Amino acid sequence: xxxxxxxxxxxxxxxxxxxxxxxxxxxxxxxxxxxxxxxxxxxxxxxxxxxxxxxxxxxxxxxxxxxxxxxxxxxxxxxxxxxxxxxxxxxxxxxxxxxxxxxxxxxxxxxxxxxxxxxxxxxxxxxxxxxxxxxxxxxxxxxxxxxxxxxxxxxxxxxxxxxxxxxxxxxxxxxxxxxxxxxxxxxxxxxxxxxxxxxxxxxxxxxxxxxxxxxxxxxxxxxxxxxxxxxxxxxxxxxxxxxxxxxxxxxxxxxxxxxxxxxxxxxxxxxxxxxxxxxxxxxxxxxxxxxxxxxxxxxx
Numbered sequence: 001x002x003x004x005x006x007x008x009x010x011x012x013x014x015x016x017x018x019x020x021x022x023x024x025x026x027x028x029x030x031x032x033x034x035x036x037x038x039x040x041x042x043x044x045x046x047x048x049x050x051x052x053x054x055x056x057x058x059x060x061x062x063x064x065x066x067x068x069x070x071x072x073x074x075x076x077x078x079x080x081x082x083x084x085x086x087x088x089x090x091x092x093x094x095x096x097x098x099x100x101x102x103x104x105x106x107x108x109x110x111x112x113x114x115x116x117x118x119x120x121x122x123x124x125x126x127x128x129x130x131x132x133x134x135x136x137x138x139x140x141x142x143x144x145x146x147x148x149x150x151x152x153x154x155x156x157x158x159x160x161x162x163x164x165x166x167x168x169x170x171x172x173x174x175x176x177x178x179x180x181x182x183x184x185x186x187x188x189x190x191x192x193x194x195x196x197x198x199x200x201x202x203x204x205x206x207x208x209x210x211x212x213x214x215x216x217x218x219x220x221x222x223x224x225x226x227x228x229x230x231x232x233x234x235x236x237x238x239x240x241x242x243x244x245x246x247x248x249x250x251x252x253x254x255x256x257x258x259x260x261x262x263x264x265x266x267x268x269x270x271x272x273x274x275x276x277x278x279x280x281x282x283x284x285x286x287x288x289x290x291x292x293x294x295x296x297x298x299x300x
Contacts, residue, residue, distance in 0.1 A: 010235035010247050013228040018254025020224045021107060024099045025263075027216050032097040033203035035217065039092070040193045042214075042221035047186040050226070058180040065178055080176045081184065085191035087169040094162040102158055105265045108255035109148065110159040112278055115245060116141050116285060117160075118167040125171055133284055140281030147274035181233055246289055249282065 027035060051059045069077065098107045116138055122128040130138070149156035176184060196203060208214070236244065256275075259265040267275070283290075 006235045006238040009231040010239055010244060011250065013231035013235065014247055014250035015254065016224060016228040016231075017251045019258070020220075021099045021104045021255060021258055022262075023216050023220050023224060024096060027213055028100045030208060030213060031203075031205070032093055032100060034205075034208065035096050035100075035220075036089070036093045037196050037200070037203055038208075038214065038217045039096075039220050039225070040089070040189060040196060042218050043225045044186070044189045044193050046221055046226050047182070047189055051183060051186050055180065055182055059183050062179045062183045077176060077179075080172050081187055082191060083172050084169055084176075084184070085188040085195070087165050087172065088188055089192040089195065091162060091165040091169060094158065094165065098158050098162060102155060103265050104255055104259035104263055105267070105271075106155045106159050107162075108252045108259060109155075109275075109278075110162045111166075111252040111255070112249070112282065113141055113145070113159065114163040114166055115248065116281070117163050118170050119285070121167050121171050122174075126174065131288070133287060137281040137285035140284070141278050144274040144276075144278035144281065147270050147277065151268050151270040151274075182229070185229065243289070246286055 024035070066074065066077065095107060095110070098110065119128070119130060119134065120138060123130050145156060145160070148159075173184070232244075260267065
């Protein structure tokens with residue numbers, strides 16, 4: 001029963017994120033920078049309320065842990081947190097722009113290739129080992145990028161930049177061990193917000209006056225930012241990373257379905273070939289993870 005609840009939480013989180021383009025499209029007429037600013041602001045308010053109440057003990061534990069660090073450890077933690085805030089803010093801005101100004105299909109491709117880029121960066125930066133089969137899968141994914149780039153180079157560039165910022169964010173946060181993830185996220189959102197405040201005149205051309213805008217951004221902040229994050233953190237308490245890595249593909253697959261079924265976006269022959277190749281690459285790349293999940297499911 002306990003495992004079942006955690007699986008349900010993980011699946012729910014990725015399903016919610018899979019439908020994220022819908023509320024973004026509701027406010028498509030607004031600049032991505034304005035949507036980002038108020039998403040960050042409302043998310044920060046929600047996170048402060050949570051950290052000050054339900055997560056107060058975890059917050060105090062994190063403060064205590066930071067005080068126990070020596071000077072070098074503190075500097076490293078601060079630099080990683082600042083870098084994470086920058087990468088997260090840029091990633092959110094790019095994703096909003098892609099959904100509302102490019103297409104949902106590109107947003108889907110972004111998070112299909114993100115786990116592979118993360119693994120490659122992990123191999124290069126953190127010296128994590130990839131198998132020969134996984135490197136072959138990486139080559140297939142690279143081939144798919146070439147095909148999709150032949151159809152639309154700008155779309156490919158947007159996808160790679162967005163995927164790269166999130167992959168670098170994930171890699172950087174692996175070095176920040178011992179702290180509660182929600183505390184770190186709250187701090188990074190605060191730092192991002194302070195940076196956006198400094199850039200406010202360049203990002204926001206007058207605060208929106210329509211109540212509809214704030215209702216939708218509030219929905220995004222609560223139901224498409226904080227709640228799925230909570231569900232994902234809850235799931236990680238009992239589900240291994242390999243399983244989460246497979247389940248996370250629910251998100252881009254739902255994005256792709258929305259792009260075709262709801263927004264009537266077309267897929268060219270080159271793109272279809274590219275998506276087919278990347279699907280094969282992802283299956284090969286996650287072969288060992290599938291084996292682990294199968295063994296876990298068979299375990300009584």
